[in-house]
Amino acid sequence: MILFGYRVPMMASLIVWCVIWEVVGRSGALFLIPPLSSVLVAAFAMVQTATWQSAALVTLHSFSVGMALAILVGIALGVLMGRFKAVDDLFGIWVNIFVSAPLSALVPVLMILFGIGETTVIVTVFLFAVWIIVLDTRAGIQHVPNSLIEMGRSYGASPFALYGKIVLLAALPEILAGIRLGLVRGVKGVVIGQLLVSIIGYGELFELYSRSFDMENFWALTIILFAAAMLMSAAIEHVEKKVDYYAGVR
Amino acid sequence: MAHLAVAEAAIPASETVVAVRGICKRYSEVEALRLIDLDFPRGKLTTLLGPSGCGKTTLLKIIAGLIAASSGEVRVNGKPVTGPGPERAFVFQDFALMPWATVMRNVAFGLELQGMGKAERQSIARNYIAEVGLTGFEDKYPHELSGGMRQRVGLARAFAVNAEVLLLDEPFSAVDEQNRRKFQEDLLRLVDKERKTFIFVTHSIEEAVYVSDRIVLLSRRPGRVSQIIEPRIDRTASPDAIRRDQGYLDTVEEIWQGLKHYVD
Ligand SMILES: Nc1ncnc2c1ncn2[C@@H]1O[C@H](COP(=O)(O)OP(=O)(O)O)[C@@H](O)[C@H]1O
Ligand SMILES: [Mg+2]
Numbered sequence: 001m002i003l004f005g006y007r008v009p010m011m012a013s014l015i016v017w018c019v020i021w022e023v024v025g026r027s028g029a030l031f032l033i034p035p036l037s038s039v040l041v042a043a044f045a046m047v048q049t050a051t052w053q054s055a056a057l058v059t060l061h062s063f064s065v066g067m068a069l070a071i072l073v074g075i076a077l078g079v080l081m082g083r084f085k086a087v088d089d090l091f092g093i094w095v096n097i098f099v100s101a102p103l104s105a106l107v108p109v110l111m112i113l114f115g116i117g118e119t120t121v122i123v124t125v126f127l128f129a130v131w132i133i134v135l136d137t138r139a140g141i142q143h144v145p146n147s148l149i150e151m152g153r154s155y156g157a158s159p160f161a162l163y164g165k166i167v168l169l170a171a172l173p174e175i176l177a178g179i180r181l182g183l184v185r186g187v188k189g190v191v192i193g194q195l196l197v198s199i200i201g202y203g204e205l206f207e208l209y210s211r212s213f214d215m216e217n218f219w220a221l222t223i224i225l226f227a228a229a230m231l232m233s234a235a236i237e238h239v240e241k242k243v244d245y246y247a248g249v250r
Numbered sequence: 251m252a253h254l255a256v257a258e259a260a261i262p263a264s265e266t267v268v269a270v271r272g273i274c275k276r277y278s279e280v281e282a283l284r285l286i287d288l289d290f291p292r293g294k295l296t297t298l299l300g301p302s303g304c305g306k307t308t309l310l311k312i313i314a315g316l317i318a319a320s321s322g323e324v325r326v327n328g329k330p331v332t333g334p335g336p337e338r339a340f341v342f343q344d345f346a347l348m349p350w351a352t353v354m355r356n357v358a359f360g361l362e363l364q365g366m367g368k369a370e371r372q373s374i375a376r377n378y379i380a381e382v383g384l385t386g387f388e389d390k391y392p393h394e395l396s397g398g399m400r401q402r403v404g405l406a407r408a409f410a411v412n413a414e415v416l417l418l419d420e421p422f423s424a425v426d427e428q429n430r431r432k433f434q435e436d437l438l439r440l441v442d443k444e445r446k447t448f449i450f451v452t453h454s455i456e457e458a459v460y461v462s463d464r465i466v467l468l469s470r471r472p473g474r475v476s477q478i479i480e481p482r483i484d485r486t487a488s489p490d491a492i493r494r495d496q497g498y499l500d501t502v503e504e505i506w507q508g509l510k511h512y513v514d
Contacts, residue, residue, distance in 0.1 A: 145346070153333075154314055
């Protein structure tokens with residue numbers, strides 16, 4: 001960011017917004033926005049409560065299971081679509097519809113199918129995350145240089161070695177990008193799923209705090225969630241940078 | 251013409267390793283190769299030379315078993331080719347190195363795929379890394395190397411699997427001119443030392459004459475064999491002497507005359 005000819009680091013703009021939040025909160029103009037400082041105090045107190053910890057564990061569990069399934073299925077389907085035209089023709093239209101469809105609308109249907117419980121949340125995470133992983137994996141596979149594949153074949157690679165030692169690694173930058181985007185969508189999925197099911201984990205807490213207009217705790221919950229999502233995405237991005245570095249020249 | 255021996259007349263009766271019989275190749279619309287018949291003698295470096303798009307890469311990959319011919323047959327040591335095999339190794343025009351693997355792993359990769367143990371394959375790879383002049387670069391990644399050095403890695407990988415036949419598709423085309431000459435000299439040294447059969451593709455007449463025992467001239471698409479030339483050059487002379495040698499210059503001129511009408 002450039003301001004009055006000076007380079008201002010990203011952190012600086014974040015601090016500006018924090019200050020604005022604090023000022024608006026202290027002025028008391030908006031009932032929905034308490035000062036940032038009291039939100040942070042609330043967050044600090046909240047993470048020490050058993051209620052939050054068990055809610056976080058339940059949430060983390062649904063999220064991890066849903067994401068693990070999304071990554072496995074997403075990569076497998078993406079590889080098949082990238083390599084075989086028939087599979088691509090068969091699934092392409094659905095993947096492209098679902099990747100941009102308003103999936104939240106499906107959650108009530110999922111509730112009918114999977115009951116009002118964790119299974120529905122896991123399926124929601126899966127459905128939110130899987131499509132972008134499929135698409136990015138497919139793109140990665142299609143961009144693997146043909147000569148690398150011919151190299152593997154000419155030096156006698158079995159189909160298994162060809163994928164394990166060459167194709168998947170060559171597509172790794174795109175696959176990781178897909179997983180990173182999938183993670184962010186998965187966080188959305190776990191919150192929306194829990195909100196709509198509304199009796200477990202983070203969703204239950206959101207419901208509780210917003211119903212009682214406990215805004216400090218409500219925002220504290222939100223900030224923790226955002227921070228967790230950003231941390232995960234930053235961690236993957238870090239790995240991506242490393243991989244891109246090695247994949248710089250093919 | 252004292253330095254040239256044209257076609258069948260002068261081919262010594264040596265043993266054929268790779269026999270190409272009646273190879274034709276069509277890509278849906280394009281006829282790339284028409285009825286290619288060729289014998290590649292053991293221990294010789296044979297060059298496929300022809301204008302861009304005449305089917306040199308196609309023919310080399312058919313011999314490698316990487317693509318199927320539309321008709322015809324390739325035999326290696328009398329056995330029909332149905333796919334890639336350990337007696338043939340390929341050097342790719344764009345190097346085809348794995349960017350995530352070190353020079354050591356890339357060079358040893360053919361052996362790794364064969365299931366050879368790590369210590370054994372690394373000691374073989376180290377030997378060929380030295381042979382192509384890359385000692386000290388074992389732990390570097392491809393993006394840390396120049397184009398010429400990357401192709402040396404590709405060459406070392408092909409030598410490491412100890413194949414009888416080496417197939418090289420314009421290996422020096424992405425290498426700058428100074429390094430290219432050095433590379434050609436190194437290749438000749440390795441050809442002499444390794445006693446293998448080389449099939450070499452290039453579109454550079456000078457390069458072909460400099461490195462080849464035999465030159466197969468291919469006509470413009472659809473590729474056919476138009477002429478076979480054996481440059482008679484004293485390879486014991488220094489590289490610079492060879493490049494000034496009258497036989498060398500005459501052969502270059504002879505081939506240029508033969509190819510010229512394709513360019514017009
Ligand atoms: N996979 C392919 N599909 C269609 N046409 C191809 C394919 N590969 C090569 N060709 C065509 O076949 C001809 C010969 O190609 P190639 O063997 O690469 O020539 P060279 O290596 O001599 O330049 C060219 O005209 C090229 O366009
Ligand atoms: Mg070519």
